Amino acid sequence: MDINQKKKAAAEAALAYVKPGMIVGVGTGSTVNFFIEALAAARVQVDGYVASSIATEQRLRSQGLNVLDLNQTGDIPIYVDGADEIDIYFRMIKGGGAALTREKIVASAARQFVCIVDDSKEVNMLGKFPLPVEVLPFARSFVARQLVKLGGNPTLRQGVSTDNGNVILDVVGLDFTNPVELEREINNIPGVLDNGVFAKRRADVLLVGGNDGVQTHKPQQ
Numbered sequence: 001m002d003i004n005q006k007k008k009a010a011a012e013a014a015l016a017y018v019k020p021g022m023i024v025g026v027g028t029g030s031t032v033n034f035f036i037e038a039l040a041a042a043r044v045q046v047d048g049y050v051a052s053s054i055a056t057e058q059r060l061r062s063q064g065l066n067v068l069d070l071n072q073t074g075d076i077p078i079y080v081d082g083a084d085e086i087d088i089y090f091r092m093i094k095g096g097g098a099a100l101t102r103e104k105i106v107a108s109a110a111r112q113f114v115c116i117v118d119d120s121k122e123v124n125m126l127g128k129f130p131l132p133v134e135v136l137p138f139a140r141s142f143v144a145r146q147l148v149k150l151g152g153n154p155t156l157r158q159g160v161s162t163d164n165g166n167v168i169l170d171v172v173g174l175d176f177t178n179p180v181e182l183e184r185e186i187n188n189i190p191g192v193l194d195n196g197v198f199a200k201r202r203a204d205v206l207l208v209g210g211n212d213g214v215q216t217h218k219p220q221q
């Protein structure tokens, strides 16, 4: 199986969690794009979808799927999204697609987070994937210096402006021994909108596409 077949298999398995009458939060990225295709084909009678990015909103609409405003929905039953890395506790690094802030908001508004990945995303320890940090353009240089003080080595993601009009710093070299603390510490830097550590709001269910099909995992406590 190639990587896209694995992503597609995981995405299609997530359909089992989508029930009629639900409002479904939809993440961003190539794995989620397979999920959107599967949703469009299945035509489950949901009440609507909340998108975590403009790209996802456009893709849902192009499939004729009903997109709702999170400000009108209240909390939602389910959120389905991919990840750049996920560990055995279902803590993640996200934001490879620069949508991390809205993704974390929709994930936090959801009662259940179903993470869909191919097996290359499973890691013992987070931190190989450069950590995306969304930063107000005004604060870019200041925030970069604070990230260096935390032991990181930030790089500006060239040519990227987020859906919120901000820039992304991709950071390597950080210590992920305590991801909850790292997530909090980075978010305490003035000028940071959010960062791609999902340790406070972890996934609840993990669907992994691999050579032997899709494995469903529950987090280690």
Ligand SMILES: O=C(CO)[C@H](O)[C@H](O)COP(=O)(O)O
Binding pocket: 027, 028, 029, 030, 031, 032, 081, 082, 083, 084, 093, 094, 095, 096, 097, 098, 099, 100, 103
């Ligand atoms: O966090 C994300 C976007 O901001 C994506 O979930 C993450 O980058 C995984 O993407 P893909 O499914 O394309 O591998």
